[in-house]
Amino acid sequence: MYVVHLKSCSLCRHFIVFCMLSQLFIAGSRAQENLATGSGFIIDKLLHSTPVKDQSRSGTCWSFAAVSFIESELLRTGRGYFDLSEMYVFRNTYLEKAEKYIRMHGNMNFGSGGEANDVTSSIRSAGIVPDAIYPGSHFSMEDFNFDKMDKMLKDFVNGIVNSHDHIPDLSWGKAFESMLDSLLGPVPDTFIWEDETYTPLSFASSLGLNMDDYILIGSYTHHPFYDKFILEIPDNWSWEYVYNVPLDELVEILDQSVLKGYTAVWATDISEEGFSFEEGLAVVREQDIQEECRKENFQDSCRQPEGTHDREAENSSLCGNSFITQEKRQRGFDNYATQDDHAMHIIGTAKDSDSKHYYYVKNSWGTDNPYDGHFFVSEDYFRYKTISIMINLNALDHDISKLLKLQ
DSSP: OOEOOOOOOOHHHHHHHHHHHHHHHHHHHHHHHHHHSSSSSSEEEOOOOOOOOOTTTOOOOOHHHHHHHHHHHHHHHTOOOOOOOOOOOHHHHHHHHHHHHHHTOOOOSSSSSTHHHHHHHHHHHHHOBBTTTTTOOOTTTTOHHHHHHHHHHHHHHHHHHTTTTTTOOOTTTHHHHHHHHHHOOOOOOOOEETTEEOHHHHHHHTTTOGGEEEEEOOOOSOOOOOOEEEEEOOOOOOOEEEEEEEEEHHHHHHHHHHHOOOEEEEOOOOOOOOOEEETTTEOOOOOHHHHHHHHHHHHHHHHHHSSSHHHHHHHHHHHHSSSHHHHHHEEEEEESSSSSOOOEEEEEEETTTTOEEEEEOOBBOOSSSTTEEEEEEEHHHHHHHHHEEEEEESSSSSHHHTTTOOO
């Protein structure tokens, strides 16, 4: 048995937490004031969140974003400030992913990527621990080579899948866990926190959150609206369901959630030229849409017999203006222009100097940008490049919940 003992004076720790929360909220208020006066943006709604972290050179954005979301849920519900371990979730998810990869004979994606639901699923099955209990590496994040680790783990599972006798060695799990232990550190069976002894599962239970409250919502026309389907993207290795709604309703769901005090996890594509972390801004550029359309029209004109239909007329509604429609969005997903690149944490809404609607987003790339690691995302960018959002289903209006058969 591996035990971590992190003993602290409960009264002292509560005082420290109070001070941290006070500083956090004061910093948030100051940030809002500074943004309103110095950036051209005015924040309409700013929700409580924990400090920005840096995922460094790892493919763990999904864990950082969704753990940050859970931390905001704890603030929202009055449970207090927590710094939870992203690497604990990452480690447990890698183990589950390895098992599915082997059972699928290697015919699925295997790597450090994932989706927001992997965090809630991991907490449900394996619990969670504070970051101080499981930082998840014997090295600093800056020095830790996740690419090397990913290759090492994939070589291992491929060795099992491609064994010469085609009979997998059923003892592979212990060897795989030993590799994770050597790379990320062993997981404690129990630990002491605020003078109480916990297992990861009992600690998760003490937080008072129900992981079944969190769902994924997207907007796609290749599946029926108001139904759920398994989203066909490589990092959805767990085959999680996404609830499907029209695009306008996806925006409305997010806006209403933030207005009610609920944050959201945002899975999106960041490959667009209009996305700039350095500037703290994500917008859709008209030339990018037009370029996508020109490329598609050229490719299609090579495939289609001349004169079969009017390509210009067909695409006028898709390429004719900058406003993102359901059709433009689907087109980007279908032609691979929209990829599942990154996950972040939406913690507010804002307006620019022209009163255009934006979202205020917390990233996990450190604080080296104009907004201390945050940035502003236009509604058009959200409409165009969103893969899915994770929200608390309790933020949904009654009518939407009923349509999605959640009541």
